[in-house]
Amino acid sequence: MAALAFGHKNPDTDTVVSALAAADLKTKTGTETKAVTLGECPPETVFVLEKFGIAKPEVVTSVAGQDVVIVDTTDLSQLPDDIAEANVLAIYDHHKLGSLTTTNPLEMWVGPVGSTATMLYMAYQYNNVEIPKDLAGAMLCALLSDTVMFKSPTCTDKDKEVADELAKIAGIGDMMDLGMEMFKVKSAVDDATAEELVFRDYKDFDMSGKKVGIGQLEVVDLSMLEPRKAELAEQIKKVKAEGRHSVFLLLTDIMKEGSAMLIVSDDASVVEKAFGVAGDTEVWLDGVMSRKKQVVPNFEKAFASL
Amino acid sequence: MAALAFGHKNPDTDTVVSALAAADLKTKTGTETKAVTLGECPPETVFVLEKFGIAKPEVVTSVAGQDVVIVDTTDLSQLPDDIAEANVLAIYDHHKLGSLTTTNPLEMWVGPVGSTATMLYMAYQYNNVEIPKDLAGAMLCALLSDTVMFKSPTCTDKDKEVADELAKIAGIGDMMDLGMEMFKVKSAVDDATAEELVFRDYKDFDMSGKKVGIGQLEVVDLSMLEPRKAELAEQIKKVKAEGRHSVFLLLTDIMKEGSAMLIVSDDASVVEKAFGVAGDTEVWLDGVMSRKKQVVPNFEKAFASL
Missing domain, CATH: 3.10.310.20 (DHHA2 domain)
Known part of the structure; x- marks a missing residue:
């Protein structure tokens, strides 16, 4: 059975795309892993996945008995209710350390940077694994989304450097254009209750x-x-x-x-x-x-x- | 005020040496950091520090109000009672994820390897910082100690690879000789109550x-x-x-x-x-x-x- 990679409840673009990246990296380094989400993707994320031709991950709510890779949170309140019955293989995150504990030693890539996608980029680099072109585009969007196009105080020089590298891999000329296009989707409020x-x-x-x-x-x-x-x-x-x-x-x-x-x-x-x-x-x-x-x-x- | 780097209570060689390495690496990457311990060093650790001419870190019990770097544990029971009043900058560890939580985003280098010294080696490498010769010798001892000279089931290929690199930096020809010398000190029971x-x-x-x-x-x-x-x-x-x-x-x-x-x-x-x-x-x-x-x-x- 493949391991499952997922982020927090009420998924956002960084959580969904980082789960996809973690699944790709883990699979390519020897642990077959499938990205899933803990809820429906918001419009911004749907836009990003469609733009780069990536299938929307399946929604799951229970993970008992599974090997799991967690991205973008270590807070129990933002994870499945039965997370204590899963075996956590790895965590990629950029938040403060939360209430999750594990039963076994694990791998953790955590840094005080602007997005979990930034940590995933670093993990790809450390493992000498190439990032697929379309995934790199989605990771750039995740980074731009979480750093509010570099304007968030959580944004670091590392994020800017990684954004440049991801844009190169994805063949994206003007990342700010892409960011504005994405934030306009995110900003759309007319059709939402x-x-x-x-x-x-x-x-x-x-x-x-x-x-x-x-x-x-x-x-x-x-x-x-x-x-x-x-x-x-x-x-x-x-x-x-x-x-x-x-x-x-x-x-x-x-x-x-x-x-x-x-x-x-x-x-x-x-x-x-x-x-x-x-x-x-x-x-x-x-x-x-x-x-x-x-x-x-x-x-x-x-x-x-x- | 310099940040403090320390490991768990009842320190062992991996905890003490990893605190020294974390302090060195943090200082060289821009955050002045001093290694301390939460208790007296055991005989094995004293032997290692003396062998490589490294001063024994000061013992502290309170860390409230300080910036701290934690090595070799994330368990609250193994940390100072006032750890919640400290600001955790970074964690280097190879154990399961424990009960520690933080108030701010932080850096974490955690992997399912045989010693925290192994994670420190990887962090040095990632940051392109050279490990001082004597510290590399002490880190090799920490790795040999925690992996019981590669015999522990926690030992991985990565630990063996890192041990070879550390031996090269430290100019140590036969690491198993060094390991036996160290374990004989650790084994000494005659003078201990x-x-x-x-x-x-x-x-x-x-x-x-x-x-x-x-x-x-x-x-x-x-x-x-x-x-x-x-x-x-x-x-x-x-x-x-x-x-x-x-x-x-x-x-x-x-x-x-x-x-x-x-x-x-x-x-x-x-x-x-x-x-x-x-x-x-x-x-x-x-x-x-x-x-x-x-x-x-x-x-x-x-x-x-x-």
């Missing part, structure tokens, strides 16, 4: 014992979302009512390089504690673009001091 | 909610330990009385390639469940040399089914 928008890139966190949900929508121009704000505020109230202390929705403007954050919380003072800006239902966070590097650490400290 | 012997390489584990201690003594000939067995059995009874469900002491014969295991347990049937050999106070485990790869996983499964 408020629920789809909130969950497009949504994660739950345990912060000092409180369940906190944080969603993020990245758009090329925030004014696109203006007519939908009331609906989105209603939707996060519903999500909060399912037993959460707070739900925050970041509406990130890629061009303005900042985020409007919609707030619903049992104690909205946590927002001022975290960011020095007070607001009961909405604040503007100038320069804040990264949930992982800016929003989560600030909230973790603020919730610890509530 | 039973307490010192039990804790020379001792670790506590949480197995399905039960506290289980497992120590290991590696000797070149088990008959050296014969006159001390009664004392050692008394000593592990004392350790068990401090609130543990079981304490096991592996007396590993490197040449015979197996271990006598001294047992003291609230339910010694766990030994038969784990290894298929019954015994109330002692069993011989043929071919068992690795606590990590053979003893811990078997006991974890056996305790889960108690």
Whole structure:
């Protein structure tokens, strides 16, 4: 039975493409591995897979008894419920170290870089394995997506260097054109319900014992979302009512390089504690673009001091 | 303030030397880092450091507020009590993934190889940094120690390849001579109390909610330990009385390639469940040399089914 490679729940482009890359690399280094996802691919990812002619991976929910390769997370809450019954062979990630533990020694490629695709590039290079042309194009998109076209504070020089190499392999002349095309797909909000928008890139966190949900929508121009704000505020109230202390929705403007954050919380003072800006239902966070590097650490400290 | 590099409590040669290597590599790649240990070095490690003219690292117990580099473990129980208040920059390890979590993204070099020194060699190579001659000699000793001179089932082809490279850098002609010299120091039991012997390489584990201690003594000939067995059995009874469900002491014969295991347990049937050999106070485990790869996983499964 082939090993399974997958990323986090509510998959995004970096998770899906990194699972595909991990499966390709593992298979070529001797461990037959198949990429799968833990949920349906969002529109941006569908666009990327179609653009490079890559089949959409199958969705799985249970992995008990399987050999697995995990990408883009080490948080138990973002993995299948029966992950403890799987045998973890390898992890590729660029996040903080989460709550996952394993029963056996394993391989880990983890670095403080802008995308998991960047770590996969390094692992390919270390193993002297060539990256297929179409996969390199998809990996470039994953990198551009997770680094918000190099504008995220999580982006490093290594990411830029790897992006150049991937563009060469994929034969892509203007990667910023490709990035804009992709982000326009990601930004499309007209056909999506408020629920789809909130969950497009949504994660739950345990912060000092409180369940906190944080969603993020990245758009090329925030004014696109203006007519939908009331609906989105209603939707996060519903999500909060399912037993959460707070739900925050970041509406990130890629061009303005900042985020409007919609707030619903049992104690909205946590927002001022975290960011020095007070607001009961909405604040503007100038320069804040990264949930992982800016929003989560600030909230973790603020919730610890509530 | 320089970052601190350290390994697990009750340090062994791989932990101490890998901390020295991590500190050297981090410093040379731009992050000033100092190696420390979480306890006194055992005789084998003292021998290795003296042989290669390397100063013994300072002992620390608290790391709150510091930048840290962790080697050879990701288990909270084997790290300083205030590790959650430190900022983890990097981890180099070859064990299963443990209970440590971090607040920020970090760098991880983890592989299913025989020693953490092997991962450090790979990280040096990846960063194009030369390993100093004396440090390479100490790293070779760490690798030979943790792989029991390539006899441990944790040993891989990669470890053998890296050992050859380290021997070249260190100018060491016969590495097996060096290994035997080192293991004779490790085997020396005449001057040590039973307490010192039990804790020379001792670790506590949480197995399905039960506290289980497992120590290991590696000797070149088990008959050296014969006159001390009664004392050692008394000593592990004392350790068990401090609130543990079981304490096991592996007396590993490197040449015979197996271990006598001294047992003291609230339910010694766990030994038969784990290894298929019954015994109330002692069993011989043929071919068992690795606590990590053979003893811990078997006991974890056996305790889960108690």
